[in-house]
Amino acid sequence: MPTFDLNSSPLRELNQALHALRSDTNETHWTVNHPEGRHAIAAGLDAPITVEIEGIVGYYCAGMNKQASVLVNGNAGVGVAENMISGFVHVRGDASQSAGATAHGGLLLIDGNAGARCGISMKGIDIVVKKSIGHMSAFMAQAGSLVVLGDAGEALGDSLYEAKLFVRGSVASLGADCVEKPMKDEHRELLYAKLKNAGLAGEVDPSDFKRYGSARTLYHFNVDNAGAY
Amino acid sequence: MCGIVGLFLKNPKLEPQLGKLLSDMLETMTDRGPDSAGIAVYGSNAEGVKLTLRGPDQAALVETISQLEAVFDRSFAKTARDTHTVLSVPAEREAKIRAWLKENAPGIDVVSAGKRMEIYKEVGLPASVAERFDVAGMSGSHGIGHTRMATESAVVTNGAHPFSTGLDECLVHNGSLSNHNGMRRKLQREGLTFKTQNDTEVAAGYLSWRMREGASLKEALESSLTDLDGFFTFVVGTENGFAVVRDPIACKPAVMAETDDYVAFGSEYRALVGLPGIENARVFEPEPAKVYAWERH
Numbered sequence: 001m002p003t004f005d006l007n008s009s010p011l012r013e014l015n016q017a018l019h020a021l022r023s024d025t026n027e028t029h030w031t032v033n034h035p036e037g038r039h040a041i042a043a044g045l046d047a048p049i050t051v052e053i054e055g056i057v058g059y060y061c062a063g064m065n066k067q068a069s070v071l072v073n074g075n076a077g078v079g080v081a082e083n084m085i086s087g088f089v090h091v092r093g094d095a096s097q098s099a100g101a102t103a104h105g106g107l108l109l110i111d112g113n114a115g116a117r118c119g120i121s122m123k124g125i126d127i128v129v130k131k132s133i134g135h136m137s138a139f140m141a142q143a144g145s146l147v148v149l150g151d152a153g154e155a156l157g158d159s160l161y162e163a164k165l166f167v168r169g170s171v172a173s174l175g176a177d178c179v180e181k182p183m184k185d186e187h188r189e190l191l192y193a194k195l196k197n198a199g200l201a202g203e204v205d206p207s208d209f210k211r212y213g214s215a216r217t218l219y220h221f222n223v224d225n226a227g228a229y
Numbered sequence: 230m231c232g233i234v235g236l237f238l239k240n241p242k243l244e245p246q247l248g249k250l251l252s253d254m255l256e257t258m259t260d261r262g263p264d265s266a267g268i269a270v271y272g273s274n275a276e277g278v279k280l281t282l283r284g285p286d287q288a289a290l291v292e293t294i295s296q297l298e299a300v301f302d303r304s305f306a307k308t309a310r311d312t313h314t315v316l317s318v319p320a321e322r323e324a325k326i327r328a329w330l331k332e333n334a335p336g337i338d339v340v341s342a343g344k345r346m347e348i349y350k351e352v353g354l355p356a357s358v359a360e361r362f363d364v365a366g367m368s369g370s371h372g373i374g375h376t377r378m379a380t381e382s383a384v385v386t387n388g389a390h391p392f393s394t395g396l397d398e399c400l401v402h403n404g405s406l407s408n409h410n411g412m413r414r415k416l417q418r419e420g421l422t423f424k425t426q427n428d429t430e431v432a433a434g435y436l437s438w439r440m441r442e443g444a445s446l447k448e449a450l451e452s453s454l455t456d457l458d459g460f461f462t463f464v465v466g467t468e469n470g471f472a473v474v475r476d477p478i479a480c481k482p483a484v485m486a487e488t489d490d491y492v493a494f495g496s497e498y499r500a501l502v503g504l505p506g507i508e509n510a511r512v513f514e515p516e517p518a519k520v521y522a523w524e525r526h
Binding site for chain 2: 037093135
């Protein structure tokens with residue numbers, strides 16, 4: 001159970017130690033003290049370990065994560081879990097903008113609010129935000145799911161591809177080509193599975209959510225517009 | 230990039246520490262902008278008006294001020310700090326003194342004027358700028374700092390922030406404006422003067438103009454959201470106030486912390502780590518297109 005104090009050892013040493021771990025390592029639980037807003041803490045991990053960070057982290061925490069569970073006992077700066085491939089990132093406070101940006105897989109759970117551009121260009125990640133998200137979230141989101149228990153800011157899902165968006169509260173406005181879609185049994189089942197995965201089964205009723213998706217008018221070529229090219 | 234810090238004290242007991250806290254915050258932001266740095270500090274109340282003068286060196290300032298004193302046949306209270314000197318002058322003489330300086334001392338700039346505000350800025354790393362002016366030794370009720378990565382105009386002292394275009398009014402900016410040339414012409418027609426081609430100076434002038442026309446600081450910032458085009462996070466100081474606003478897209482970062490003792494602003498949370506009681510502060514990201522303002526009475 002290694003413990004790392006970032007006020008007494010450099011961040012690079014921590015990240016190098018984490019990168020050196022093999023998949024069958026016995027050092028499966030790491031504690032990081034005094035993060036104090038430093039950037040790129042526990043970025044680029046690729047081992048089935050848990051890293052618990054005691055405090056507020058800066059930009060790109062747990063970026064590019066594979067396999068690992070990264071728990072942040074505080075707020076996270078810009079781009080937490082950006083480009084995550086697999087694994088689990090849990091922010092127990094608020095997250096800044098671009099949380100889960102471009103991420104391909106894994107689960108990002110945010111207990112507080114997420115700022116602007118949450119899930120921008122997401123490509124397969126599941127994001128669950130217990131409070132609200134900021135403007136331009138899920139911009140050009142391609143695949144995966146974004147579940148919001150609170151409200152969504154302006155221009156949700158602008159230029160959306162096939163990511164699935166579920167919002168329980170209000171949506172300030174929808175972006176171009178994002179529309180509300182009917183919530184059928186299959187969608188409630190899908191949402192239930194996502195909530196269960198985030199440890200919220202039974203706590204939240206999938207029927208309370210609205211579903212948003214792509215109207216698919218932007219990314220299909222429309223022959224009527226041929227003259228414009 | 231660019232780094233901004235701001236600290237507005239609610240608890241007067243912290244006032245002697247203002248300069249130290251602010252310079253530590255600014256140094257933490259060095260890698261967001263290493264080419265120039267500056268701070269505005271709201272310190273002791275002057276009898277008349279405090280003019281912060283900047284010259285090529287202290288000797289040039291001493292020479293100019295002694296000429297000025299000879300012409301006006303009196304001495305002025307003054308505090309010298311490296312390339313800057315704060316001169317306390319009677320309010321009714323301010324215009325004449327400025328006119329004399331403009332006419333007779335082309336190498337000397339009036340960086341700021343106010344009852345309480347002093348501005349210090351130079352080219353260089355925040356640590357060296359803070360040391361040259363002994364920022365750590367300054368006390369006051371609030372202050373704003375900026376460390377610059379120039380994108381839009383030259384790396385010269387006059388391009389460094391904070392900018393001031395009105396008494397006790399200053400502004401720092403992270404971002405870039407796209408309609409500053411048109412706005413500068415409009416403000417010039419309203420009688421404002423500008424020293425640089427810098428976009429931020431236009432934003433400062435815009436706020437001064439709006440407040441001159443009767444707007445409160447909050448109202449002036451609210452109208453800036455429609456009248457100024459571009460990317461910005463602004464932190465603004467007035468004699469008794471402190472305000473923050475971000476453009477509606479809010480690309481430029483901002484983190485705030487509030488306790489019973491202070492309100493603090495940082496481009497990144499790292500800047501706030503050294504503040505007393507930060508562990509229990511309410512830490513939040515200011516929302517886009519929303520004006521946050523605090524005032525001390």
